[in-house]
Amino acid sequence: MSGDAVLSIRGLSKRYGSGLEALKAVDLDIHRGEIFALLGPNGAGKTTLISAICGIVQPTAGRVSVDGHDHQRDYRQARQRIGLVPQELHTEAFETVRATVSFSRGLFGLPANPGHIEQVLRDLSLWDKRDSQIRELSGGMKRRVMIAKALAHEPQVLFLDEPTAGVDVELRRTLWTQVEALRGRGVTVILTTHYIEEAQELADRIGIIHRGELLLVDDKHRLMRELGRRQLRLHLLEPLAEVPAELADWAPSLEAQGTELVYRFDQRDGERRIPELLARVHALGLDYNDLNTSESSLEDIFVDFVAQRSGA
Amino acid sequence: MSFNRHGVWAIYTFEMARWRRTLWQSLVAPVLTTTLYFVVFGAAIGERMDSVDGVPYGAFIVPGLIMLTLFTQSLSNASFGIYFPQFSGTIYEILSAPLSSLEIVLGYVGAAATKSVILGLVILATGACFVELNIAHPVWMAAYLLLMALTFSLFGFIIGIWARNFEQLQFVPMLVVTPLTFLGGAFYSIDMLPPAWQTATLANPIVYLISGFRWTFYGSGDVGFALSLGCALAALGIGLAWVWWIFRTGYRLKQ
Ligand SMILES: Nc1ncnc2c1ncn2[C@@H]1O[C@H](COP(=O)(O)OP(=O)(O)OP(=O)(O)O)[C@@H](O)[C@H]1O
Ligand SMILES: [Mg+2]
Numbered sequence A: 001m002s003g004d005a006v007l008s009i010r011g012l013s014k015r016y017g018s019g020l021e022a023l024k025a026v027d028l029d030i031h032r033g034e035i036f037a038l039l040g041p042n043g044a045g046k047t048t049l050i051s052a053i054c055g056i057v058q059p060t061a062g063r064v065s066v067d068g069h070d071h072q073r074d075y076r077q078a079r080q081r082i083g084l085v086p087q088e089l090h091t092e093a094f095e096t097v098r099a100t101v102s103f104s105r106g107l108f109g110l111p112a113n114p115g116h117i118e119q120v121l122r123d124l125s126l127w128d129k130r131d132s133q134i135r136e137l138s139g140g141m142k143r144r145v146m147i148a149k150a151l152a153h154e155p156q157v158l159f160l161d162e163p164t165a166g167v168d169v170e171l172r173r174t175l176w177t178q179v180e181a182l183r184g185r186g187v188t189v190i191l192t193t194h195y196i197e198e199a200q201e202l203a204d205r206i207g208i209i210h211r212g213e214l215l216l217v218d219d220k221h222r223l224m225r226e227l228g229r230r231q232l233r234l235h236l237l238e239p240l241a242e243v244p245a246e247l248a249d250w251a252p253s254l255e256a257q258g259t260e261l262v263y264r265f266d267q268r269d270g271e272r273r274i275p276e277l278l279a280r281v282h283a284l285g286l287d288y289n290d291l292n293t294s295e296s297s298l299e300d301i302f303v304d305f306v307a308q309r310s311g312a
Numbered sequence B: 001m002s003f004n005r006h007g008v009w010a011i012y013t014f015e016m017a018r019w020r021r022t023l024w025q026s027l028v029a030p031v032l033t034t035t036l037y038f039v040v041f042g043a044a045i046g047e048r049m050d051s052v053d054g055v056p057y058g059a060f061i062v063p064g065l066i067m068l069t070l071f072t073q074s075l076s077n078a079s080f081g082i083y084f085p086q087f088s089g090t091i092y093e094i095l096s097a098p099l100s101s102l103e104i105v106l107g108y109v110g111a112a113a114t115k116s117v118i119l120g121l122v123i124l125a126t127g128a129c130f131v132e133l134n135i136a137h138p139v140w141m142a143a144y145l146l147l148m149a150l151t152f153s154l155f156g157f158i159i160g161i162w163a164r165n166f167e168q169l170q171f172v173p174m175l176v177v178t179p180l181t182f183l184g185g186a187f188y189s190i191d192m193l194p195p196a197w198q199t200a201t202l203a204n205p206i207v208y209l210i211s212g213f214r215w216t217f218y219g220s221g222d223v224g225f226a227l228s229l230g231c232a233l234a235a236l237g238i239g240l241a242w243v244w245w246i247f248r249t250g251y252r253l254k255q
Helices: A046-054 A075-080 A097-107 A114-123 A139-151 A169-184 A196-202 A220-227 A245-250 A270-283 A298-311 B005-021 B023-048 B057-088 B091-096 B101-130 B138-162 B166-183 B195-201 B205-218 B225-249
Strands: A005-015 A021-031 A035-039 A061-066 A082-085 A157-161 A188-193 A205-210 A213-219 A229-236 A253-255 A260-266 A288-295
Touching: A005 A046, A005 A188, A021 A046, A021 A061, A021 A188, A021 A205, A021 A213, A035 A196, A046 A061, A046 A082, A046 A157, A046 A188, A061 A075, A075 A082, A082 A139, A082 B091, A097 A114, A097 A139, A097 B005, A097 B091, A114 A139, A139 A157, A139 A169, A169 A188, A169 A196, A188 A196, A196 A220, A205 A220, A205 A298, A213 A220, A213 A298, A229 A270, A245 A270, A260 A270, B005 B023, B005 B057, B005 B101, B023 B057, B023 B101, B057 B091, B057 B101, B057 B138, B057 B166, B057 B205, B101 B138, B101 B225, B138 B166, B138 B205, B138 B225, B166 B205, B205 B225
Parallel strands: A035 A188, A035 A205, A082 A157, A157 A188
Antiparallel strands: A005 A021, A005 A061, A205 A213, A229 A260, A229 A288, A253 A260
16 A cells, blocks of 8 residues: 555456446555546446445445545445545435535435535535525536535545536536645545546546456646657548558548548657758648647547557 | 444434425324214213223223324335335435444334324323323333334334235235224224134234233233233344344345
8 A cells, every 4th residue: 555545446347237247347546635537438337436435335355544544344434535426416405505515414414514614615615595495596506416415524635527528618617626635635536527638637646447447547738748648630632532651650540531641640750850841742742721730638649549459 | 333323313304394285184084083983982882882891991992092093104115215215215315324234224113103102192182182091000001112113123124125025015004004904903802802802802912912012001902912012022023033034135135
């Protein structure tokens, strides 16, 4: 177990009653105070992983320790430290915002603390709604109520399972700011997301999960550098039937019915070969009216990576 | 933290608050039903009936009526209390909280049993408006009421975990407990039945439970009080063991 892991997962597996293996011996250490993004397509096992850690799903095998406390043998200590915002909106309809958040605090074994509840509600811009019934709130507000519930017992580790699904751009920005603020207070945040932009913006480290396997965990910047690719796209005036043999060195591809010549290269040395490629294109008498380069997003990285994996 | 009392209290007060929001419906329906029973059985028919074991018929049915309401209300209150969070998904929070299974049961079953006891006392008070009641063993009466409320709330909790839809929640109270209670001597002494039926009736566990409660009122029942109390405690034991098994195996609560 690494020294500053607030959460340490070893060989965590889950096979559902249906026989489906949703988690395959996952090993993962989460560092204290980091923001960790778990990326994966639908059905990859993100929610299952979180549920198995938090006690909602019974793992088939494996161990989890939270701040040194085993999540089954020492479940009170372990769970006390964890806050969970599930993917789906599950709220009581007739409770008031303040009552439901106070309820969560009690559930986690802490005496009432109206001051803390007020602070949480203010931080999430819910204070004005404190006496409203939850059914009267909008979806985005309900999601913030769920976050407030998860923060009511001052957890050290916060799980956010797709916190910004179905949330408008403005609220998403607000939530991001709030996640940053939590990190500022020393809370470790683990979030799952489909929005690559979100992981790119927020996370310190990123883990990619696919079909129950944690394929890769890396520092965000290194991940982008290592796996990030760029592309040069030439819009040809005359479509080509096939890539001319003279360009084979660059292994470009033809797209859009032969009207676009695309050269993909990695971040490190590919770009040094661009002038040479353009000179060769010119020498071949190929005319183009536009040219652009773009960086692959984390999304492309992810898609490439998964494609490679499932191809292998 | 060896006992999460704040957690138990949170569940308990949450459940009681839910009840208070619909207090009117929760109380008025059973009180109205009981009143109807008194009008029909006590006043209309009771006039023409002899006293049973020296107790006027109107007073004789009071313990049975209280038990009937207590059984059905405990079952439906407790089953709804734990079924609904599973239905709405809010159970995630209970499962992820540092609560032992005992604490979860204590919160839900404790609240359901409290409601039932209150309801039982309200019906007792309603009964007292119609007939003269002398309770022979008030302390036993209170203890027995509590025991039955706890036992049936525990069974309700089990039903709430087992049920997959709202119809199944109603299934046991409507189709099992209500008929067995009617046939179990809620409104008559089994001495009044033909001998063959008496024997058959003794196979109905509810007979023993109702008889015990009637004993606390009138000092006599269909069977001895010790036997009734034994059955009541056994029922509680079965409920506890069953719940313990549910949590141990994660039955239907966790995937
Ligand atoms: N209760 C369950 N019973 C059986 N299979 C399940 C259950 N819950 C999830 N699964 C299956 O386990 C796999 C992983 O599901 P999970 O919900 O963990 O995915 P996810 O990564 O969270 O997906 P999404 O991005 O759509 O939320 C899926 O194939 C899903 O169908
Ligand atoms: Mg999910």
